[in-house]
Amino acid sequence: MFDFSIVTGWLDSLLNSFMPVWLTTVVECVLIGVVLLLAYALLALFYIYFERKLCGAFQCRLGPNRVGPFGLLQSFADMFKILIKELIPINNIDKFLFMLAPYLVIVASFAAFAVLPWGNGLQIIDFNIGIFFLTAVSSIGVLGILLAGWSSNNKFTLIGALRSGAQMVSYELSIGLSIMTIVLLSGTMSVSGLVEGQKDLWFIFQGHIPAIIAFIIYMIAGTAETNRGPFDLPEAESELTAGYHTEYSGLHFGLFYLAEYLNLFIVSGVATLLFFGGWMPLHIPGWEGFNAVMDCIPSVIWFLAKAIFLSSIIIWFKWTFPRLRIDQLLAFEWKYLLPINLFNLVLMLLVVAFGWHF
Amino acid sequence: MADIKDIIGKVCPDAVYEENERPLAVVPDAKWHDVAVALKNASYDWLIALVGEDFGDALGCMYYLKSTADHSIISVKVVTTDRENPMIHSVSDIWKVAINEEREVYDFFGIKFINHPDMRRLFLRNDWVGYPLRKDYDMNPDLNPVRLYHEEPDDASVSYQEGADGKITAVPVKVFGDNEFVVNIGPQHPATHGVLRFRTSLDGEEIKKIDLVCGYIHRGIEKLCENLGYPQTIHFYDRMDYFSALPNEHCVCSCIEKALGVEAPRRAQVVRVICDELSRIASHLLFFGTFCMDLGATTALFYGLRERETILNILEETCGARMSFNYYTIGGLRADIHETFIPKVKELLAIMPKALKEYHQLVTGNVIFQNRLKHVGILSREDAISYGIGGPSGRASGWANDVRKTNPYAVYGELDFEQVVMDGCDSFDRYLVRMKEIEQSMKIIEQLIDNIPEGEFCAKVPKIIKLPVGHWYQEVEACRGAFGVYIDSRGEKTPYRMKVNGTCLRLASIVDLITRGSKIADLITIGGSLDYIVPDIDR
Numbered sequence: 001m002f003d004f005s006i007v008t009g010w011l012d013s014l015l016n017s018f019m020p021v022w023l024t025t026v027v028e029c030v031l032i033g034v035v036l037l038l039a040y041a042l043l044a045l046f047y048i049y050f051e052r053k054l055c056g057a058f059q060c061r062l063g064p065n066r067v068g069p070f071g072l073l074q075s076f077a078d079m080f081k082i083l084i085k086e087l088i089p090i091n092n093i094d095k096f097l098f099m100l101a102p103y104l105v106i107v108a109s110f111a112a113f114a115v116l117p118w119g120n121g122l123q124i125i126d127f128n129i130g131i132f133f134l135t136a137v138s139s140i141g142v143l144g145i146l147l148a149g150w151s152s153n154n155k156f157t158l159i160g161a162l163r164s165g166a167q168m169v170s171y172e173l174s175i176g177l178s179i180m181t182i183v184l185l186s187g188t189m190s191v192s193g194l195v196e197g198q199k200d201l202w203f204i205f206q207g208h209i210p211a212i213i214a215f216i217i218y219m220i221a222g223t224a225e226t227n228r229g230p231f232d233l234p235e236a237e238s239e240l241t242a243g244y245h246t247e248y249s250g251l252h253f254g255l256f257y258l259a260e261y262l263n264l265f266i267v268s269g270v271a272t273l274l275f276f277g278g279w280m281p282l283h284i285p286g287w288e289g290f291n292a293v294m295d296c297i298p299s300v301i302w303f304l305a306k307a308i309f310l311s312s313i314i315i316w317f318k319w320t321f322p323r324l325r326i327d328q329l330l331a332f333e334w335k336y337l338l339p340i341n342l343f344n345l346v347l348m349l350l351v352v353a354f355g356w357h358f
Numbered sequence: 359m360a361d362i363k364d365i366i367g368k369v370c371p372d373a374v375y376e377e378n379e380r381p382l383a384v385v386p387d388a389k390w391h392d393v394a395v396a397l398k399n400a401s402y403d404w405l406i407a408l409v410g411e412d413f414g415d416a417l418g419c420m421y422y423l424k425s426t427a428d429h430s431i432i433s434v435k436v437v438t439t440d441r442e443n444p445m446i447h448s449v450s451d452i453w454k455v456a457i458n459e460e461r462e463v464y465d466f467f468g469i470k471f472i473n474h475p476d477m478r479r480l481f482l483r484n485d486w487v488g489y490p491l492r493k494d495y496d497m498n499p500d501l502n503p504v505r506l507y508h509e510e511p512d513d514a515s516v517s518y519q520e521g522a523d524g525k526i527t528a529v530p531v532k533v534f535g536d537n538e539f540v541v542n543i544g545p546q547h548p549a550t551h552g553v554l555r556f557r558t559s560l561d562g563e564e565i566k567k568i569d570l571v572c573g574y575i576h577r578g579i580e581k582l583c584e585n586l587g588y589p590q591t592i593h594f595y596d597r598m599d600y601f602s603a604l605p606n607e608h609c610v611c612s613c614i615e616k617a618l619g620v621e622a623p624r625r626a627q628v629v630r631v632i633c634d635e636l637s638r639i640a641s642h643l644l645f646f647g648t649f650c651m652d653l654g655a656t657t658a659l660f661y662g663l664r665e666r667e668t669i670l671n672i673l674e675e676t677c678g679a680r681m682s683f684n685y686y687t688i689g690g691l692r693a694d695i696h697e698t699f700i701p702k703v704k705e706l707l708a709i710m711p712k713a714l715k716e717y718h719q720l721v722t723g724n725v726i727f728q729n730r731l732k733h734v735g736i737l738s739r740e741d742a743i744s745y746g747i748g749g750p751s752g753r754a755s756g757w758a759n760d761v762r763k764t765n766p767y768a769v770y771g772e773l774d775f776e777q778v779v780m781d782g783c784d785s786f787d788r789y790l791v792r793m794k795e796i797e798q799s800m801k802i803i804e805q806l807i808d809n810i811p812e813g814e815f816c817a818k819v820p821k822i823i824k825l826p827v828g829h830w831y832q833e834v835e836a837c838r839g840a841f842g843v844y845i846d847s848r849g850e851k852t853p854y855r856m857k858v859n860g861t862c863l864r865l866a867s868i869v870d871l872i873t874r875g876s877k878i879a880d881l882i883t884i885g886g887s888l889d890y891i892v893p894d895i896d897r
Binding site: 058059155156159163229233240323324326 | 539541542547548560563650653654655656657659660661664720721724726727729730877878879880
């Protein structure tokens with residue numbers, strides 16, 4: 001397996017050889033920032049295209065097919081359109097918070113983006129509480145949504161924001177607990193440690209029953225976290241027109257839009273990390289030849305393919321299911337998911353304590 | 359006739375009975391409320407039409423009542439000669455449907471209804487001058503110019519209450535309190551299916567009260583008809599409830615034919631029934647799609663539209679249009695069916711069962727879908743009758759009211775089909791009734807498609823159509839329920855008064871009743887399950 005730390009280490013030593021340490025750090029930060037931004041934008045564009053094609057297939061349509069071959073340039077065209085659109089000024093709003101809100105949302109998803117294990121040795125920050133950090137920063141996003149809804153001074157956005165607040169707070173519990181279940185199995189919170197722990201077998205196989213339960217709950221709660229159907233109540237189109245971002249236009253709306261797609265990727269990326277080995281190829285103990293073949297596929301591709309596969313499941317949910325009602329949504333979390341999750345945590349504890357896992 | 363004389367005679371001996379197409383009693387206003395109670399107790403509990411009219415010498419209303427026991431229709435006329443301050447007793451406490459219909463009469467004729475809870479205009483602006491359907495209405499555009507400012511929200515209403523001594527006092531009524539959180543749902547909103555506005559008072563996510571505001575696409579079709587010849591009025595019927603354009607046309611054509619004494623040839627009648635049922639299927643398919651989309655299941659919309667498209671293609675080949683068909687004419691059809699009509703309809707019949715199965719697999723069994731629909735928007739049978747909710751929405755409340763069965767017209771009487779009645783009273787049953795009606799419509803088409811008789815497709819009618827003096831009421835089962843047309847003729851080329859009576863205004867009126875206490879999301883579910891079309895409300 002190719003280790004990207006060779007490349008990064010070489011770059012670091014090269015820069016250090018003719019620059020002071022502080023300058024190296026600055027240059028590296030800028031480089032990483034640019035690469036991250038680029039990856040972020042490209043992924044968002046890919047996701048927009050991917051979802052439109054996929055839902056086109058679900059709905060007996062073709063999806064975008066006019067701009068460029070197979071409509072590949074459609075999302076670029078959309079991006080440029082949104083960049084050059086006017087930011088419509090609105091009267092009687094809290095201007096500062098109104099402007100701040102989309103950036104909070106984007107910053108939250110950006111920070112979460114940084115922790116993902118992109119490939120072997122390809123990770124921006126790796127520290128011992130990586131997964132904990134991820135849940136913490138992704139919670140900032142809800143603050144942005146609440147502020148957006150409140151500062152718009154519009155009744156629809158306010159209802160959307162309140163719904164969003166209730167939903168996020170509830171479903172974050174489920175996300176946290178299912179992450180806890182896996183942390184219990186792996187014994188580490190560090191992202192690289194989690195990936196290393198799945199060298200022989202992915203956690204979903206290692207932890208069998210409790211891991212599968214945790215995975216299902218994580219996917220449900222993750223869909224709710226990203227505000228996507230059937231949990232898209234904060235922006236329920238047929239009820240609240242566009243929910244919390246009704247009043248936004250141009251780039252500011254674009255940022256919400258971008259963050260929504262990237263959150264989709266982050267949620268499926270974290271699911272990949274926790275249950276499907278991150279960038280780790282599919283290894284089956286004892287099958288040496290098979291494992292060697294699997295190792296030939298680059299780690300970045302493993303990670304991206306798994307994450308995109310999981311996100312297409314979330315997209316599939318969205319285009320199939322009707323939306324829940326707010327009371328059903330909350331009852332589902334507090335009456336079903338949370339007790340199951342707590343029980344599952346105990347089950348995992350027993351599995352780990354008695355060594356029943358693979 | 360004896361029947362109605364018996365009932366009314368006990369309460370009001372001085373009623374006058376006139377000869378007409380249906381039993382007609384003219385009742386003095388002072389006794390009208392008592393007569394109404396007696397009629398309701400004698401099972402005439404469905405107010406199918408409330409027609410305001412300027413009779414020339416007097417202003418008044420025609421009430422068409424249908425018995426839910428034997429489905430006979432009677433009519434009552436109440437007039438007042440006071441043109442300055444016309445007043446009639448309200449029957450809105452007996453038939454709830456009258457609440458909004460009396461507001462409509464007030465809007466167009468200025469008749470104030472005594473004891474009506476909320477006497478505001480319904481369609482026109484609050485600052486409209488005059489009552490446009492009165493014959494002495496001044497059409498001078500200076501009086502009612504196109505106003506470029508928004509009308510003030512009208513929270514202040516009035517109710518004319520009659521005291522024990524018979525004295526009438528105007529009591530101010532407030533629609534919403536000062537501290538209520540009122541959200542505008544509509545007129546521009548993705549789920550109101552057109553420009554309908556619900557002013558919704560909320561307590562958190564819970565709905566406390568809804569005030570219905572309509573008239574955003576009011577085109578004054580009834581007023582326009584008064585200046586057009588009878589054949590010219592037909593195309594308006596495509597533009598009211600545009601998803602049941604053909605049944606609407608069927609209604610007005612058969613009403614005029616009835617008045618003329620002309621009968622459409624059998625070929626025309628059979629084709630009319632087939633086309634009616636095709637548009638019923640198309641309409642219910644669109645209902646399926648948009649309803650699921652309102653609930654957030656977007657994909658179902660495309661499945662519904664896919665099959666609807668084949669129906670529109672069939673109708674396009676025959677009528678030349680996909681929405682505003684203008685296909686039926688007085689005496690029959692405007693043109694014969696296209697040669698591909700029969701094979702294509704057969705193809706449609708072949709694909710529909712598979713498509714229906716697919717819909718049920720995709721949507722009906724879904725747990726989220728069922729949870730959103732079951733026990734949401736309970737409409738009891740009593741309320742359905744009182745609010746005059748015919749059609750699939752009423753039949754989901756256990757009330758058999760299908761005009762095709764109760765008062766058969768065209769060739770419906772000879773056909774073998776079932777009236778779909780369910781008694782769940784909730785949104786889920788309203789959905790299921792429509793899905794099952796698609797199957798029944800297919801059954802009707804199956805029986806007729808091979809038996810279209812040869813012959814003329816249009817009867818001979820005079821070049822210039824003049825109806826004799828009199829008034830007629832005809833109703834058909836349109837896609838959303840009973841659809842009626844009232845024509846009053848004074849022997850001229852143009853109708854003296856033409857009233858269109860769709861179900862959609864009634865459907866929209868019960869939204870307030872059945873959403874109270876439920877969530878905002880339920881408003882969308884209920885609105886979708888009632889399946890109202892705004893142009894039919896506003897006309």
